[in-house]
Amino acid sequence: MCLYYSLMPSHSSGGATAKKTFCVQKVREDFPILGTHTRAGKPLCYLDNAATAQKPQAVIDALSYFYANQNANIDRGVYELGAEATELYERARKKIAARLNAASPAEIVFTRGTTESINLVACSLGGSVLKQGDEILITAMEHHANIVPWQQIAARTGAAIKVAPITPAGELDAMAFENLLTERVKIVAFTHMSNVLGTINDAAALTKKIRARCGAKVLVDGAQAIVHGDVDLQALDCDFYAFSGHKIYGPTGVGVLYGKQALLDSLPPYQTGGDMVVKVSFETATFKRSPHRFEAGTPAIAQAVGLATAFDYLDTLDMPAVRAHEADLLAYASAALREIKGLTIHGNAPNKGALIAFTMQGVHPHDIGTILDSENVCVRAGHHCAQPLMGVLGVQSTARASFALYNTRAEIDALVKALHKVNRMFNE
Amino acid sequence: MCLYYSLMPSHSSGGATAKKTFCVQKVREDFPILGTHTRAGKPLCYLDNAATAQKPQAVIDALSYFYANQNANIDRGVYELGAEATELYERARKKIAARLNAASPAEIVFTRGTTESINLVACSLGGSVLKQGDEILITAMEHHANIVPWQQIAARTGAAIKVAPITPAGELDAMAFENLLTERVKIVAFTHMSNVLGTINDAAALTKKIRARCGAKVLVDGAQAIVHGDVDLQALDCDFYAFSGHKIYGPTGVGVLYGKQALLDSLPPYQTGGDMVVKVSFETATFKRSPHRFEAGTPAIAQAVGLATAFDYLDTLDMPAVRAHEADLLAYASAALREIKGLTIHGNAPNKGALIAFTMQGVHPHDIGTILDSENVCVRAGHHCAQPLMGVLGVQSTARASFALYNTRAEIDALVKALHKVNRMFNE
């Protein structure tokens, strides 16, 4: 009976010993949806990966296997099935902690996604440290998820929000950022990679600068960066790091908040209820330490296991080759798009992740989206939950093609062909 | 292209036309985990359903099918795959609204589970209406999820918590409850079915009484009742109703908050970020109406679809027969347990759902749990996240056997046999 858990048989070893490879055609076979949704002979060309990524069969199977073989509630059962589920859930935490180089699994809190992770910090940290006259520093390239929660806590505490501007190329204005770093700033929240501009911010350098200037706590929105870079939390040294499972080839309904342990343990809880308490009376309650303190109620158990499986899957791939492939897609697509008449790319930072937001003269992004869809090319059209940035860019909305490790040059060719059709329909 | 969505082929019709039946042996085949985990020739006897229920193959398949064929982010895509995913997610909302007889799908908010649903209401409603001197009325049989969030908001607002007592049989003390219903009470939160006592509260009658006495808003914790009864929200007339997907044969990571639409629309948002806003500037944001107002960020899309599938699955069964079966399990088990030397059942309400909490003289519930597990019988041992109720009952913890529609009399026989073993080991 010396369990602990029986991992899903199919991918319990694999990754560790097998030689890691990356062949995009082989990888595409791992993602079942890519073979579906053919329309009028045209294969599905999914280029909306920054919104949500597709899932490899390994993740889908891990979920099915969990429900069919391992399902029980966690942290409560004296029976073996319950211990097994608990072990699987905590193994997921350990896996993620190890992969991101957290100091301890206790620093990994499971949430619903980036949005909840940031709300948690805004509420628990912001609610504790902010007072009238304090400042929260964000940047002009933030997603709504890294703006609105700060507005809410600012309104509640009397703090003010300051916005670090960007350069015309779409980079953070380093000088302006530094000038805004005064002693009044108690929290700095910035994105590791913009979901519109693609800009990758040097989070380690920014954190160092912040530490040198003031005692502000640092939250990094890693929703996009986790997908396109190799996150090392010790190197970054930020206080909090937030991301979503569904963008990194994992299930919906789960995400992560990393936080430094001492800091997490010092914060008041966010949601409250079962499993996060040590003791409850009718009058009062005492709370566990991190991570359990922040996981009230039954968490997304199967989804946490599925997310760990997504990382397990990535571990079977030759990641440097994946990065090179993504860089190639970005370069190839950028060059091709620049050739298209009337097309403007928004975001030209030298350090840029694999996505391209663009507008076309005389055509609204929505119409681009619809025409591309008629060619089975899926791109996003809209403000990408970054309306303030749209204002800075002087547009109402943009189209955006965003790439995953399974995309190909052929798909970019299909995108380009469809964009020519847009011009034919609207600009001839 | 006139989609809308292609439902998973296998269960798109079925329920509606096929004659509904219920045969427990047939139903057991729908739950794959029940055939696993045999130990020393003893089949898995899963009696911890109040903690989390097992999942039918239809739900597991719906999740796999979604990820392999329909996965996209919602509410944002102009392309067909995105529209399809949005339609599936909203169809899930409609399904649940219809099944619970909500006035409109806009009254169904997807959350992570009961705990988050209650936290949302405590924060958004409690934060708006409570002030110094106001009271929140709960009962002595509440789960931590329906206690601690109220303590938190009470501490923040200066409101006080009052606790309606229970009778020795484990029923709500109706007279005491009424006496506590003063004009000071602004919120009443009570469970529809106790997860320890099994007691089913007459939520409709209680709500009527509250309405007659004061203007308090009424939240009903339906985590257990949704599984064992047929919830009709119009008949209940409560303001809020909360439950978890994972207890009603659905996936983990998703739950529901029902709220009356006008009330929901009048409340401030809870979490904030993308998808729940109409417009965002660096300075401020305006919010959508319910339900989107309360669904910040990417929600648990696949899980919502899976939860709707769980209800679809239940719709294929003869529900009156299911209820009769559950009642039979409860009666059979109660009679058998009463025969066991030194065993006390906690909770003897005439209107009781299918679970039994019990203690045994001279044996701690943990030891009961371990010995039962050695016979492959899974029960819970502990305080069941209801520590204050434990205090009322005068115990530290109890064991609990809780039944689902797939349990059988034979499994209760196995439970009884294992309990005799407990007595043999500890009390001879």
Add this chain to the structure above:
Amino acid sequence: MDELDELYQEIILDHNKRPRGRGELPGATHTAQGDNPLCGDEIRVFVRLEGDKIADVKFIGEGCAISKASASLMTQAVRGKTVAQAKEQIQKIHDMFTGQGCCEHTSFDTDGEIAALGGVKKFPQRVKCATLAWHALDAALDGKPNVSTE
């Protein structure tokens, strides 16, 4: 004609490029803004009522081809009509897109060029674009300051 061509009919493309009734309306008696949170598009509609009659109607704002063409067609359709007639027209537009007969052409009273909006029905994701200006008109006539097509 394939579905895409039906969506982007000549009339639509023409109204998109050369929208009629576009601009501020000094002396407007009613105005309302329509927001489409999906893409951030906004259309503001101005109405000058004389008694019960829509003496003039104009719109400003950015939008996709569908929403701009729809706004343009709207100004043509309701200018000179009574409030009751305009309301009826709004209802017809609403019915066209939300009616059960989703995929057939309904008995929609074409009012000339407006029929060109029928192509949108095959693109459920774009219905909000087509109805944005109409929602704003409706709100303006009701004296509401704004409306959002959530």
Add this chain to the structure above:
Amino acid sequence: MDELDELYQEIILDHNKRPRGRGELPGATHTAQGDNPLCGDEIRVFVRLEGDKIADVKFIGEGCAISKASASLMTQAVRGKTVAQAKEQIQKIHDMFTGQGCCEHTSFDTDGEIAALGGVKKFPQRVKCATLAWHALDAALDGKPNVSTE
């Protein structure tokens, strides 16, 4: 002997029924409470130090057979020992349950009856029960008021 019998050895069942060292300890110099949030069990440990020596040690509280027997065995094991010796014993208990050699009997210094706790190793869910009193003793010796086996 099957795993269950190894868990509930005679010694354990005996200490569960007739716990040694149970009760308040008037004149205690140190005390701490251990909480097991899983089941709500609490064990309070009292220690009377005389110089560096544990002159007396007792416990009160409810718990399962494992935690009660373990507390009982603990009082036997450390009474009369120095603080350093008790700390060493606590470390050994800790190692026994968290050590890599999870499933073999380690070179654990039995101190007589304490070896009976070894059966718990096959029941990871019960390790917290077995260590609760030891955690509380450790906290008491460190001057901490309480500890929780989260």
